[in-house]
Amino acid sequence: MFRRLIPFDQAKRIINDQLKLGALGEEEIPLLEACNRVLARDVVSALDIPPFDRSTVDGYAVKAEDTFNAQENQPIKLITRGMVNVGEKPKIQVGVGEAAEIVTGAPIPEGADAVVMVEVTDRKEAELYVFRAVTRDENVMKRGADIRKGEIVLKAGQVLSASEIGVLAAIGLTKVKVFKIPLVAVLSTGAEVTEPGKELSAGRIYDINAYSLSTAVRESGGNPIYLGVVPDDEIQLRRALKHALDTANMVITSGGVSVGPKDLTPKIVNSLGEPGVIVSGIAVKPGKPTTVALIGKKPVFSLPGHPTSALLLFHLLVRPVIQLISGRPSTEGKTIKA
Incomplete structure (x- = not known):
């Protein structure tokens, strides 16, 4: 069924118009x-957040006004009324001329409106000497300072x-x-392609595409389902493609899309449902024989067998679709004039 080549921009428009896809749910x-x-x-x-006023330092919770006359050579004296720890509701109320020992992160007790750092104090039993004044809300993180309710x-x-x-x-x-994460079936075709890990016989090559494309699918926000290598046999390829469509939200194949006698993928894909093939060849190099189909509501991208061509066309055409149906923001590459 090959093929009238169409410009790349036209292919993109056809894909966008025909697929009409959104997030899966x-x-x-x-x-x-x-x-x-x-x-x-x-x-x-x-x-x-925080859900209460809290101290940002270790020191003493005070009424700021009580410290206004404090000087390094003339401290003011306060009376301590206990301690406030983290993780507990204060049981102390700070009155005029009083202070409460407090640790970083603890709630500010009622009556206090500032915290004096421990470094500028000197304590003698219940008496606390403060050598520097503080202002209202000093060393205090206010309720909702990070996040406000609503x-x-x-x-x-x-x-x-x-x-x-x-x-x-x-x-x-x-x-x-x-x-939801889209499930993307990935399979390679070709009599010469061997799955990695198996013995490589004469005239055969290892399957690069399924592994690189599966990784690219995951990088794009999809969950790849590797369906292995399918030989150039119409019955087996038809069975594999039907299984892929039953298993996944979209399908990616590589190889078998040119005009040779063993290039069966476009013909078989077109026979699996309506509307069938919507793009059959794009005027780009590399990647000219790329085929795109829509079977029901499931897109099928049939990419060239050459690893560079397959990965390039993936990023140009397939990645944006995976991002779309996974709800991710599009990260299409920039176009630069040569």
């Missing part, structure tokens, strides 16, 4: 399994890395809604 997964997944919905914080902390479409997952944990989430 969403699923809820444990936060610890969400690395490199794509957020399906905006996340709104249900609480302030704030959108992450937006749909963001890829979750360590920092984003840390934000989700900070607001108390253990699960998150993400886009």
Whole structure:
């Protein structure tokens, strides 16, 4: 069925117009399994972070006004009323002329509005001498300083890395809604192709494409399903392609797309369902015999057998589609005039 070559831009338009694909849907997964997944919905914080005013230093919680006259050679004297530790609600109320010992991260007790660093104090039993004044809210992280209740902390479409997952944990989430990962069947064709690990007989080569393309699929946000090497036999190739379409959301083949007597892939793919082949040859070099089909709602990309051509056309045509149906932002390469 070969073939009227069409310009690359026209091929892209046909693919975009015909496929009309979007994200596959969403699923809820444990936060610890969400690395490199794509957020399906905006996340709104249900609480302030931190959820209370907290000390940023070790020292003493005080009323700032009580320290205004403190000087290095003329300290002011306060009376300590106990200690505030992390992880507990303060049981102390700081009054005028009083202080409460406090550690970094502990909640500010009622009545206090600043923290004096321990380095500028001198304590003698219950008496505390302060050698430097502090202002209101000094050494205090205010409630909601990092995240405010009702704030959108992450937006749909963001890829979750360590920092984003840390934000989700900070607001108390253990699960998150993400886009489903597309399953992409990958198979190679050709009588000369041998799976790595098997004995390489005369006249044969190892299967480069399935491994490089499977890796590229994973880099693009898909989950590759390697279906092995299929010989140039119509019955076996038809069976393999049907299995691929039943198993995956899209299919990538390499080899068997030119005009030789053993190049069976376009003909067989076209017979598997409507609308069939939508692109049959592109005016690019390398990659001219590339074929694209749509079987039902599942795209089939049949790439050339040459490893460089296959990988190049993958990045030009296939990668954007995988990114689209996985909900990822597109990272198409830049065009530079020669």
